Amino acid sequence: MQLINPNTSERLTLRENHLIDETGKEFELVSGAYRFVEPENYTSNFGFQWNKFGDLQVDTLSGSGITSERFFKATKWTPAQLKGKIVLEAGCGAGRFTSVILNETEAELYSFDYSDSVSANYRMNGPNDRLHLFQASIYEMPFAEDSFDYIFCFGVLQFTPDPISSLQSLIKVLKPGGQLVVDFFPKKGWWTKIHAKYILRPYTSKLSNERLLKVIENNIDWLMKTYRFFSRLGLNRAVNRFLPICDIDNTIPKGLAKEKLRQWVVLDTFNMLSPAFDNPLKMEEVIDTFRKGGLSEIEGEVVPYSGGQNHVSVVRGIK
Ligand SMILES: C[S@@+](CC[C@H](N)C(=O)[O-])C[C@H]1O[C@@H](n2cnc3c(N)ncnc32)[C@H](O)[C@@H]1O
Known part of the structure; x- marks a missing residue:
C-alpha cells in the first residue's frame, strides 16, 4: 500500500x-x-x-x-x-x-x-x-x-x-x-425533503454540540411517546415525519433494553439534526x-x- x-x-x-x-x-x-x-x-x-x-x-x-x-x-x-x-x-x-x-x-x-x-x-x-x-x-x-x-x-x-x-x-x-x-x-421524490430534519437542520446544525444534545435530552421522552402514539394509529409515515425525532420503528434495532433504546434514539436524533450537510x-x-x-x-x-x-x-x- x-x-x-x-x-x-x-x-x-x-x-x-x-x-x-x-x-x-x-x-x-x-x-x-x-x-x-x-x-x-x-x-x-x-x-x-x-x-x-x-x-x-x-x-x-x-x-x-x-x-x-x-x-x-x-x-x-x-x-x-x-x-x-x-x-x-x-x-x-x-x-x-x-x-x-x-x-x-x-x-x-x-x-x-x-x-x-x-x-x-x-x-x-x-x-x-x-x-x-x-x-x-x-x-x-x-x-x-x-x-x-x-x-x-x-x-x-x-x-x-x-x-x-x-x-x-x-x-x-x-x-x-x-x-x-x-x-x-x-x-424518492419531491416529498423526501418534506420532513422535520430538512426544515429544522439549517437552525439546529448551528447550535453548539453541547447545546443541541441538551435540547434533545430534555425533550426526548415526550417525543418518543408522541412518536409511538402516531405509530400505533398507523400514522408513522404521514405524521411522525414532522416530529424532530429519528424514525424509531425503521432505524432502531428491536428488543433493546429501555435505557439503551433511549440512548440510541438520542444518538440518532442528534445524528439527524446536527450535520452540516444532508444530501x-x-x-x-x-x-x-x-x-x-x-x-x-x-x-x-x-x-x-x-x-x-x-x-x-x-x-x-x-x-
Ligand atoms: C453517520 S456517520 C457514519 C459512520 C459509520 N460509517 C457508521 O455507519 O457508523 C457519517 C460519517 O461520515 C464522516 N464524513 C463526513 N464527511 C466526510 C468526508 N469529507 N471525509 C470523510 N468522512 C466524512 C463523518 O465524520 C461521520 O463520521
Missing part, C-alpha cells in the same frame, strides 16, 4: 510516530490515527457524537449482531473472499463496521474519517496489526490511485457536501477488478456515477436487514 501526501501526491514513508514525505512534510500519529486535516472541520458534530456514544452501536458491546448482518448483506462479500485483501472503509465513525471486519474477516483494513471519531474507533478497535487509521477527507485521501481490492462507504455520502464527487474519489483509489459498495439516503441521492444518479467511473456488473437495490425491519439503499460495482 502506497501512502501519499494528499496535497502533493508525494510518497510517504513511516518514521517512528509519523509519516513523512520527501520534502520533510510530516503527518503525526495521534491517538492511534495519522492526522491529515485540521482537528475541527464541518464534521466536528460527528467527532463529538462518536466520542460520546461510540460504544452504543458496536455489535461486540451491544450483543445485537445488526452491524455484521447489515455489512454482509449490503456488500454480499464473504469472510473467505476478504482473506488477506486490502479493504478501505470510508467514513468509519466510531468503528462499528471496523469491528466487524477485524473480528469476522482476515482482511487488511484502512479506515478513515474526516472527524476525530477516529480516536473513538481506535479506543474501540485498536491496537491491531490489521488496522490502519487516518483522519482525512474523502476528497483528499492519503492513498495512491488503484490501491484497494474492496471499498465500502456506509452512512457517509449524504453527509458530504458533494456526494457525487465523493463517489468519484472512491472510484479513483479502487484497483481495476476491485469492488465498491456504497449506501446512501434515498431521494439524499437518487438510486439512478449513484448507478450513473458508477457507470461513468468505468464500473461494471452494477447492482442497485434496497437491502432489508434486522428481520426486515430496517432497510438500506445500496449500489455495488466492479472496476
Whole structure:
C-alpha cells in the first residue's frame, strides 16, 4: 500500500510516530490515527457524537449482531473472499463496521474519517496489526490511485457536501477488478425533503454540540411517546415525519433494553439534526456515477436487514 501526501501526491514513508514525505512534510500519529486535516472541520458534530456514544452501536458491546448482518448483506462479500485483501472503509465513525471486519474477516483494513471519531474507533478497535487509521477527507485521501481490492462507504455520502464527487474519489483509489459498495439516503421524490430534519437542520446544525444534545435530552421522552402514539394509529409515515425525532420503528434495532433504546434514539436524533450537510441521492444518479467511473456488473437495490425491519439503499460495482 502506497501512502501519499494528499496535497502533493508525494510518497510517504513511516518514521517512528509519523509519516513523512520527501520534502520533510510530516503527518503525526495521534491517538492511534495519522492526522491529515485540521482537528475541527464541518464534521466536528460527528467527532463529538462518536466520542460520546461510540460504544452504543458496536455489535461486540451491544450483543445485537445488526452491524455484521447489515455489512454482509449490503456488500454480499464473504469472510473467505476478504482473506488477506486490502479493504478501505470510508467514513468509519466510531468503528462499528471496523469491528466487524477485524473480528469476522482476515482482511487488511484502512479506515478513515474526516472527524476525530477516529480516536473513538481506535479506543474501540485498536491496537491491531490489521488496522490502519487516518483522519482525512474523502476528497483528499492519503492513498495512491488503484490501491484497494474492496471499498465500502456506509452512512457517509449524504453527509458530504458533494456526494457525487465523493463517489468519484472512491472510484479513483479502487484497483481495476476491485469492488465498491456504497449506501446512501434515498431521494424518492419531491416529498423526501418534506420532513422535520430538512426544515429544522439549517437552525439546529448551528447550535453548539453541547447545546443541541441538551435540547434533545430534555425533550426526548415526550417525543418518543408522541412518536409511538402516531405509530400505533398507523400514522408513522404521514405524521411522525414532522416530529424532530429519528424514525424509531425503521432505524432502531428491536428488543433493546429501555435505557439503551433511549440512548440510541438520542444518538440518532442528534445524528439527524446536527450535520452540516444532508444530501439524499437518487438510486439512478449513484448507478450513473458508477457507470461513468468505468464500473461494471452494477447492482442497485434496497437491502432489508434486522428481520426486515430496517432497510438500506445500496449500489455495488466492479472496476
Ligand atoms: C453517520 S456517520 C457514519 C459512520 C459509520 N460509517 C457508521 O455507519 O457508523 C457519517 C460519517 O461520515 C464522516 N464524513 C463526513 N464527511 C466526510 C468526508 N469529507 N471525509 C470523510 N468522512 C466524512 C463523518 O465524520 C461521520 O463520521
